[in-house]
Amino acid sequence: MKIKSFEFNLRELGGAMGDFGTLFPLAIGYIYVCGLDPAGFLVMMGLANIVTGLVYRLPMPIEPMKVLAVAAIAQKWTPSMIYASGFGMGLIWLLFAVTGLVERLARLTPPSVIRGIQVALGLMLAVEAAKLLSTGWFLGIISILIVLALRKNRHAPAAVVLMVLGIVVMAVKGELGNIAAPGFKLPPFTTFTFQEVWDTLLLAGFAQLPLTITNATIATAALISAYWPNKTVTVRKLSWNQGIMNTILPFLGGMPMCHGAGGLAGQYYFGARTGGANIIEGLIEIFLGLFLSASIAGLFSVFPGAIIGAMMFMVGIELMKFARDVAIGKDLIPLGTTLLVSLATNMAYGFLAGLAVHYLSPLFFRNGSIKKEGS
Template sequence: MAHSFRSETDSGLEISTSELTGALGDSVTVLPLLVALAATTTVSVPHVLLGFGVFQIVWGVYYGMPLSVEPMKALIGLAIVGSLSYPELAAAGLLAGGVLLTVGNLGLVGRLQTVVGEPAIRGVQFAVALLLLEAAVGLSTGNLPVAAVGLAVVGLLAVVGYRQSSVLLVLGLGGVVAVATTGMPTPRLPDPTLFPAGTPTLSGAALEGTVAQLGMTVGNAAIATALLCGDLYDRDVSSDTLSTSMGVTCLAAIPIGGVPMCHGSGGLAGKYAFGARTGGANVILGMGYLALALVATGALLAAFPLSLLGVLLVVVALELARAAIAPIAGSRALVIVIGVGVVGLAVNVGVAFVLGTVACWLSSRSETSR
């Protein structure tokens, strides 16, 4: 008997403790990148948080499930290391948004998905899990004693059956440390101006970054996330729909000072790992981001102990890895999944996606010829 999925936009909004802890599970994939971006570019932290807050709520209500809204990691990474200025980052995000909106409306991502083998898609999920784990180790080793405390808290609460609540306690401790370090900031509304951190500037570096990001976005944020919606939430969400909503997000958020954003399997797994099951998690997190936009400064975010976020990121990475491997454990396809994951970690997720697609095609031809 065929499995029946629920539709793309089934209503589902619940406000509960599990939705709250699940919501915060997504933030651990956002905050470390935002802290680094604020330290290295002219980005306006309140405006970025405003963008995240608005679109967490928009897509949580629209999809009725805890769909992730996270930074486009390839572009954000290039900005953090100095390869892109914020104006170039904004231009790349607008370009990527236009492409994603177009290909989603034309149904091109869905057509690509019919060509790409499932092991390649799950390999992309596994690659993102490895990248998150790598980031978690890097963050945790920044302050090993603090990370050890965070790990002890998560482990103890998991043993007594309250793993989901650990995110509340760990983030709460980090917030107390940050406020104690910088003092309580005075609330203020973000300036209502277009492109508050700089006018978009298209350059060769921005074009190259856009190409790299689109490869990762199509593989992870569209196709792999669509698959994960079915695995974790029993939802039939098409990759074209996800591509379209990511395009809308970028085109609408960047003019108000946001950064390029996408849906992603890492954030979705994070929400699931910590208890989110409905779009209520997005509403809670969105309201939290909007509140934080009133008081957040680069100094406040920089004072947050990132080693604590690293501990929570480990939980997210393990959940995503489990979701990628469990459905095909013991099959020959596992070799492709692991191979794609390793290439994604060592080289680039977009490159791994292409190589995984080729590997699936060759494997299919080999089986057909037998």
Template sequence: MKSIAAVAISDGLDFNIPEIMAAGICTGAILLVLGATGLMQLVYKLIPLSVVRGIQLSQGLAFAMTAVKYIRKVQDFSKSKSKEHRHWVGLDGLILAIVCACFIIVINGAGEERNERETGNVDDEERNMRSKRIKKTMANIPSAFIVFLLGVVLAFIRKPAVVKDIKFGPSPMEIVQFTSHAWKQGFIKGTIPQLPLSILNSVIAVCKLSSDLFPGKEFSATSVSITVGLMNLVGCWFGAMPCCHGAGGLAGQYKFGGRSGGCVAILGAAKMALGLVLGTSLVQVQHWDLFVEWWCMCFSN
């Protein structure tokens, strides 16, 4: 949940783990109630499509501008600040970034196929069929994942000593202890600003976009709202970062070829495996090298 994360980064002293978790639990509870009572479905029907399209446009522009900023300047993600301009040459230089961006554009930048009119020319039909086969083959290439793996490999090449920081095994799980102050601050600073964003982008926009991408198979606002509520009501008690669905994530996965439930299941299984195998060692990534996180955030967006 971006708004809660933004407050945690900017106000880390007064908005720590208990406040973050309290904000996630409160947001999840409200979304669960809205979904279970059918009110979210009513909101989905009342909000005009133009509002949803505006949200999607703003999200797309925000992601694009953020990606450009991350490419141009070195980032301090722990403080959410930009530092000096990124150099051109090197394993985290601008030249390599441009090459990877061009690779993704070549693989995924052609857009969706449109039905073409019959020309009646056998040669044209053969060329069209050959072109479609090439495009289909290229679409099956996991370009974003390849770039991510490249970033991981190059990060280890730059600093081989980071291997010593890796400790295998899951992190111990503890139930977060809350105070009345944590609940109050979490609700005021986290839940209130996050709720409109979650309702519009995490539920309404996701349902609208799913109806565009998968006609006849769209999600109901009720089910989406309930799933967001449940995963936060369960996870936040154990320190899981508040999370939700998002139109940007759905659009990105669809664009990069993830168009079935299997890809989401594989992603979830991979994250669980990393958490169980590496545990807290994953947190050290930002201290090893900002290169990995830079690649992840630029190209996942």
């Protein structure tokens, strides 16, 4: 049976909303704290989604680079610093693609370490989801039940129902009254200095690299192979994509963007199966950016956190399921090491620790067997 490249239906719409949980809080921080222009933020993200959907013909999440976003919000970067950081990361990813370095890193990374990264990400999402669920347990439990009941429903997909429920809750609370009237606004032309490019790389860009290599590139490619065995996407192609969009979009207000295994799992879990999900999401983001940019941060900030928490929690569970294909035995040791170190420190250290254990464990087992034989 031939797999369709594009579908435009409620299921794809539900999948398009599957990774909104990570977008909302970072979008609010970028706009409120750093003063990022909402029109540029959303329209550029929408364009990136549409182009990516057309190129890959698969769901392919476009997400904020999380280390950069957290650092920018915590340190109150100026908008020009944010644009500069995206451009700097784009140059690095183009370098990785041109030299083939990202492919060599992928070849060196065993499946057990990739699964460890995915399980760690799943647990981290679940923990953050629990915090959001605690803001309204009753609504959160109802939302989880809706997900379980409607996740595979083509006529009332869970994510679409939850978005409608969130709007109803906001309306009942009277939180929709402050929405400004729709008004047309184009993304601004933005500039930055090369000094800002270097400064932001030192502040957070180099720290972002291991996470982008592991989660946004290697783990995302592995997840695509798991979901669509006949539609392999190479890590080099993902590197090209991340490089191109980050060297172009910052000049029109775009934030630093990447892919992500968590976002892909969210899209798939809530129904996305084709590139249509990306196109739908992109059109929604462009509409919001062009016509509702004056209200978008306020809308994001009052959307019920418990509903987002329910979606994030189920996506976290979905990611953790991939540990099942790791063979019981010595492969569990690098997986466990990657997981524990990632949770205790960060995914970069977890990745390095898992690699070290994977490549050093044969020496340990061989030496152990030699000692046993000689005793």
